[in-house]
Amino acid sequence: MHKLLQNKKVIGLLTLPGITLFTFAVFLPILLSICFGMTDYTGMGKPNYIGLENFRKLLLTDKTFYKSLFHSLILGVALVVLQHPICLGAAIVLDKIGGTAEKIFRAIFFVPCVISIVVTTKMWVCMYDPQFGLINRVLEAIGMQGLKQEWLGSAALVLPSLIFVIMWQGFGWGMLIYYAGVKGLPEEVYEASALDGANRFQTLMHITLPLLSPVITINVTLAFISAFKQMETIYLATNGGPGDKSQFLANYLYKKAFSAGDYGYGNAISVFFVIACLLVTFSLNKIFKKEKVEY
Amino acid sequence: MKKVMRNAALLSLVCIMSLGAAGCGAKPDTTSTTSTTDTATSETKETPKTTETPKIPEKVTIKVFSNVPDRTAGQGKLEQLLLDNYVKENPNVEIVVEALQDEPYKQKFKTYAASNQLPDLLAVWGQPAFFNPVMESGYVEELKADDYKDYNFFNGSLDGFSLNGKIYGLPRNTDSMVLYYNKQIFEQNNVKVPETFEELITATKAFREKGIAPCAMNGKDRWPIAVLYHDLVIKNGGDQKLMYDALYGNKDFATEPVYLKAAQDIKLLMDNKFFQDSFISADYGAANNLFGQGKAAMYYMGSWEASMATNEAFPVEFRENMDVIPFPVIAGGKGKVTDIPAWNGGGYAVSSNSPVKEEAIKLLNYMMKPENWAKNAWELGVTVPAQKYAEYLTGKETIVQTKITQILDSSTSISATPWNDLKTPNFKTASEDLIQSLAAGVITPEEFVKGAQEAATE
Numbered sequence: 232m233h234k235l236l237q238n239k240k241v242i243g244l245l246t247l248p249g250i251t252l253f254t255f256a257v258f259l260p261i262l263l264s265i266c267f268g269m270t271d272y273t274g275m276g277k278p279n280y281i282g283l284e285n286f287r288k289l290l291l292t293d294k295t296f297y298k299s300l301f302h303s304l305i306l307g308v309a310l311v312v313l314q315h316p317i318c319l320g321a322a323i324v325l326d327k328i329g330g331t332a333e334k335i336f337r338a339i340f341f342v343p344c345v346i347s348i349v350v351t352t353k354m355w356v357c358m359y360d361p362q363f364g365l366i367n368r369v370l371e372a373i374g375m376q377g378l379k380q381e382w383l384g385s386a387a388l389v390l391p392s393l394i395f396v397i398m399w400q401g402f403g404w405g406m407l408i409y410y411a412g413v414k415g416l417p418e419e420v421y422e423a424s425a426l427d428g429a430n431r432f433q434t435l436m437h438i439t440l441p442l443l444s445p446v447i448t449i450n451v452t453l454a455f456i457s458a459f460k461q462m463e464t465i466y467l468a469t470n471g472g473p474g475d476k477s478q479f480l481a482n483y484l485y486k487k488a489f490s491a492g493d494y495g496y497g498n499a500i501s502v503f504f505v506i507a508c509l510l511v512t513f514s515l516n517k518i519f520k521k522e523k524v525e526y
Numbered sequence: 527m528k529k530v531m532r533n534a535a536l537l538s539l540v541c542i543m544s545l546g547a548a549g550c551g552a553k554p555d556t557t558s559t560t561s562t563t564d565t566a567t568s569e570t571k572e573t574p575k576t577t578e579t580p581k582i583p584e585k586v587t588i589k590v591f592s593n594v595p596d597r598t599a600g601q602g603k604l605e606q607l608l609l610d611n612y613v614k615e616n617p618n619v620e621i622v623v624e625a626l627q628d629e630p631y632k633q634k635f636k637t638y639a640a641s642n643q644l645p646d647l648l649a650v651w652g653q654p655a656f657f658n659p660v661m662e663s664g665y666v667e668e669l670k671a672d673d674y675k676d677y678n679f680f681n682g683s684l685d686g687f688s689l690n691g692k693i694y695g696l697p698r699n700t701d702s703m704v705l706y707y708n709k710q711i712f713e714q715n716n717v718k719v720p721e722t723f724e725e726l727i728t729a730t731k732a733f734r735e736k737g738i739a740p741c742a743m744n745g746k747d748r749w750p751i752a753v754l755y756h757d758l759v760i761k762n763g764g765d766q767k768l769m770y771d772a773l774y775g776n777k778d779f780a781t782e783p784v785y786l787k788a789a790q791d792i793k794l795l796m797d798n799k800f801f802q803d804s805f806i807s808a809d810y811g812a813a814n815n816l817f818g819q820g821k822a823a824m825y826y827m828g829s830w831e832a833s834m835a836t837n838e839a840f841p842v843e844f845r846e847n848m849d850v851i852p853f854p855v856i857a858g859g860k861g862k863v864t865d866i867p868a869w870n871g872g873g874y875a876v877s878s879n880s881p882v883k884e885e886a887i888k889l890l891n892y893m894m895k896p897e898n899w900a901k902n903a904w905e906l907g908v909t910v911p912a913q914k915y916a917e918y919l920t921g922k923e924t925i926v927q928t929k930i931t932q933i934l935d936s937s938t939s940i941s942a943t944p945w946n947d948l949k950t951p952n953f954k955t956a957s958e959d960l961i962q963s964l965a966a967g968v969i970t971p972e973e974f975v976k977g978a979q980e981a982a983t984e
Contacts, residue, residue, distance in 0.1 A: 273951070274640050275663040361803035362739065362821075384806040386968050411541050415534035445531070446538050453542075470746060473806050473966030474959065489633050492659065492951030 261505055268499035273492045285499035295475045296500065299483040300507060306394055306479070307458035307511070310405075311451050314398040318405035318450075323439065325406075326413045337410070344403035352467040355396045359383045383469055389477045397464055401457065405450055412446030413439075448519040455511050459504070480504055583618040586885045589645035590623045591638070593631040593872075597623075600833035601698075601872075604908045608893045619885065628810055629747055632656070639665050644877035646886040650695050651871045652686025653947035655954040660875075661689040667878040669693045669887065678896050678914040683870040686943060695875035696894050697912035698903075699830050702868035702934060703753045703853070706817065706825040706834070706926070710847040711738065717823075719849075721863075723761070723791070723856040730798045733823050739802035742822035744813035746806065748958035751792075751965050752946035754826060757853050757867045758788035760941060764860025769945040772982060779979035789964060789971035791856065796965055806966055820844045826853070829910050829934075830872065835924040836907040850929045866933060868940040870912050910934065949982070956981040 268285050272278035289296055321340060325333055343351060358365040359382035367379045382392040416439065424438055440447070462481035465471060471478035471486065484504060488497025590609065594602035602625065609621050624645060626634055631649070638644045644665060650657055660666055671693055674684075680700065687695035712719055712729075715736050720726040733740040743750060759768055763784040771777040772785065779785045795801075802808070802822055817825035818840040825831070834840060835848045855863050874893070876886045893899055900911035901918045907927050923931075946957045957978060964974040 273659060274636050275659045275665065356807055359807075364804075381803055381806075384804065384966065386966065408538060408541050411537045412534055415530065415537050417530045442530075442534075445535055449538055449542060469807050472746065472962055474963030474968035476966075476968060486955065489636055490951070491955035492636070 261502070264498045264501050264505075267495055268502050270495045272494045272498075274489070274494045275492075278495065281495070285496050286502075289496070289499050289503065295478055295483060296480075296503075298475055299471075299478045299480045302390060302478060303459050303461065303480045303507075305390070306397065306461060307455040309394050310398060310401070310454040310458055314402060315405055315409075315447075315450060315454065318402060319409045319443075321406050322409035322413045323435075325410060340406050341403035343400050348400065348463045349467060351400055352396065352464045355399075356383065356468050359392060384473065386473055386476045389469060389473065393464065393468060393477050396468070397458075397461060400464065401454075405454070408446060408450050408453075409443070412443045416442055444519070448515070451519070452512060452515050455515065456508060459508050459511070480507070585618050585620065586882050587620045587622060588647060588882055588886055588889055590621055590647045591631075591635070591645040591649060592623055592625040593628055593649040595625040595627055597625070599837040599839060601830065601903075601908055604899075604902055604906060605893075607902065608898055609889075611898075612889055612892050619889075621889075639663075642879055644879060646877055646880040646882055647889060648875050648877060650687075650873055650875045651947070652684075652695060652697055652873050653869070653871060653943045654686070655947040655949060655951050657686065657695065658689070659951065661694045664878055666694045666875040667880070667883055667887065669696070669876070669890075673891055674894075676896075677894060678900070680870075680912055680914065682942075683912040686870055687873055687875070695873045696890065697870040697873040698894070698899060698909070699828075699870065699872040700868065700910045700912050700934060701871045702829045702866055702910075702930070702937075702940075703750070703757060703826060704829055704850050704930060704933060705741075705853050706827060706831065706848060706850045708817070708820060708823055708844065708847050709849050710843065711820065711823045719851065720854050721851075722854050723859075726800075726854055727794065727798055729823075730795070730800050734799055739816065739822040741800050741802070741824040741826055742808075742813040742817040743801040743805040743826060744808050744810045745801065745962060745965060746809045748962045749944075749946055750826060752958050752961045753867055753944045754853075755788055755792060755961055756941060756944045756946075758791045758856070759784060760865050760867065761853065761856050761861035762787050762791070762859040764862070764865065766865065766939045766941050769941070770948070772978075773945060773948055779975040779982060785975050785978070786971055789974045792961075792964055793967075793971050796967060801965075806962070818844055828871075829930045830908075832910070832924070832926045832930055833906070833908045835926045848924075848926055850926050850933075852933050862938060864933075864936050864938040866937045866940060867944060868934065868937065869943045871943075873912070953981055953984070956984075 267278065269280060269282055270278035271281050271285075325336055325340075328336070357363075361367055361379070361381045361384065364382075366382065370376065370378050380388055383389050420438055420442070421434065424434055429437070460481050461479050462485060465477060465479050465482040466485065469477050471482055475483075480500070481504070484497050484500045487493050487500060590605075592602070592605060594600065594605060596602045597606045606623070609623065613619055613621055625631075635644075635648070639660070648666070650660065650666070674693075674696070677696075679697065683697045683700065684693055687693060687697060707719060709719075711717075711733075715732065715738065717729045717732045718725060720729050730740040745751060756769055760766060767775075768777065768782075768784060772779050772782070802813075802816060805813070808816070813822075813825070814827075814831070814834070816822045818834055818837070820841065820843060832850075835845050837845070852863050852866055855861060874890055876883060876890055880886050894913075896913050896915075900913040900915045903909050903911045904915045904918045904923075904927070905920055907924050910927075910930055946954050946961070960969070960974055960977045960981065963969045964971065969977070
């Protein structure tokens with residue numbers, strides 16, 4: 232058996248399905264994107280080769296691209312810095328509650344993730360409506376009219392409003408992963424630390440977090456990748472508006488490729504999209520590269 | 527301890543895999559708002575008939591792709607009525623309709639075109655930004671001009687649907703942007719129906735004081751604001767060729783004062799909150815409903831919405847009080863109230879790749895016969911056809927219909943296709959982004975004209 236698995240031919244054969252899938256689903260489309268990025272294809276008619284013109288235009292003159300990139304990064308940071316601590320806290324608290332309450336709350340927290348994004352986004356767009364939306368009406372009812380805003384219309388507030396919606400939608404996923412991690416933590420360590428007199432804060436900082444570090448790594452990486460891929464919510468809510476104040480990378484790509492009919496340019500954006508995601512993943516891996524916590 | 531770590535990692539891995547599986551799961555088609563039956567492959571089946579007929583007509587399925595999802599009112603109802611009549615007269619034909627709202631329709635249209643799966647009969651717009659690439663790439667079938675000798679199309683209405691002298695589509699509307707208004711809201715609040723731009727501003731301020739949205743607008747779709755800008759250029763400059771010159775000729779957006787003045791007029795409207803608060807994220811249906819439910823005093827939209835006055839989904843109060851005026855003139859502007867933005871936009875075409883081309887053209891020719899489309903469109907109060915309809919005047923027209931006919935008949939000049947649709951799809955997106963940014967106050971009028979010039983000369 233050992234000899235069989237070491238046989239190079241066998242190894243090659245067994246990994247072939249995976250490699251084929253990866254090549255055709257990932258590698259070749261990226262190559263095709265690079266090729267189309269060098270044309271002026273509009274989705275109809277014939278593509279004409281124009282060299283690196285799209286890439287040059289994108290990197291040197293396109294302010295909207297950099298804004299979209301910036302907004303995507305902000306979203307990633309917001310997810311990690313704002314959403315994840317709440318997810319982690321919720322997971323830890325859920326773990327402690329136990330019993331049927333735990334199961335009920337687990338389901339409740341996970342519900343937004345199960346509902347279609349179209350439904351939740353349109354729901355939030357209605358709630359944010361300045362005239363008839365729930366939020367402004369509640370503020371009016373409790374006498375805080377001064378706080379009423381054009382949540383999705385004002386240039387300053389549209390980005391935070393959308394980030395909040397995205398955080399709300401993804402909360403369940405983040406919590407679920409942390410919950411799984413927390414469930415896998417050993418009881419003995421906590422008992423030992425309690426005997427040694429560690430208070431709750433010390434337990435959290437010195438035991439829970441270090442033990443959860445592989446889970447945190449995964450979750451943070453997922454958060455950044457999903458922040459970059461964020462398209463549906465933006466498209467359904469504001470489509471990047473007003474102007475490009477809430478434009479995100481994936482939505483900008485879609486708009487350029489399909490609304491503006493600039494398919495070649497959209498492909499150029501997608502190439503940089505891939506590069507940006509890879510850069511982020513490598514950076515995160517570097518940051519989280521610590522020795523495994525063992526005890 | 528290693529075991530614990532391994533378990534934690536395994537658990538996380540399982541979670542991630544389930545995440546990946548859920549993410550890879552096919553999402554249902556969520557872009558359509560109220561789409562009817564989905565596409566079906568066209569088949570030809572032999573249907574045994576009675577022994578008298580020498581030829582057995584084959585069963586034919588024609589796929590129709592429509593941009594009016596509401597099949598119970600307005601244009602959708604008219605379309606469906608004519609399609610149903612055709613099926614009654616031709617029992618061997620089955621018609622399958624797929625319908626999406628405007629913007630999702632355009633996106634799906636491009637997807638269909640790219641994958642060579644265009645349905646047989648298509649709704650199209652005879653405007654360069656939309657139709658030129660479609661005609662140039664050979665996606666639509668050439669129609670025989672002779673077929674339409676007696677169809678009474680208005681002069682020039684077929685221009686947007688033709689390329690190199692060949693016809694590729696038929697127009698179904700004569701479109702014009704008008705200012706609908708709710709008489710009751712004006713009367714109840716003692717506001718004068720504006721005849722000049724200055725009175726419009728006064729009316730806006732008066733409505734805002736009472737907490738009423740002056741004008742409904744679908745800012746998310748952006749193109750109506752672009753047409754408003756075009757309208758203001760006409761009303762300021764008086765010359766319908768101004769926009770054309772800025773895009774193709776010798777005029778510069780950034781240096782000619784008329785373009786800046788029109789942009790400043792838009793800013794003035796915005797500063798006084800002319801549109802409803804949520805206009806930036808309101809789509810077509812939302813704005814339409816706002817006006818139809820009596821929550822906005824005015825509605826700047828095309829003449830095709832005349833059917834709102836007969837749409838039973840809207841309250842009777844609204845329908846009885848719906849009226850219309852052309853967009854008012856501006857003091858110091860050279861444009862008269864009869865210099866209007868009007869064009870032939872909506873229409874139909876047949877896919878050149880269709881397996882049932884001949885049948886689809888037959889269906890198109892049937893639908894667009896004057897006694898079918900033009901007559902019913904007028905009598906049902908649905909839209910202003912692109913064919914002469916004087917003989918179909920019943921005397922029972924709604925106020926809106928009568929007034930729109932007056933506006934069109936008394937026009938001294940028309941704009942033809944609005945500026946945002948005049949060039950490439952790329953220019954359409956760029957110009958519409960600019961106008962939305964101007965309307966939202968994100969850029970100044972100076973930055974707007976500069977951006978427009980850059981986009982026009984790209």
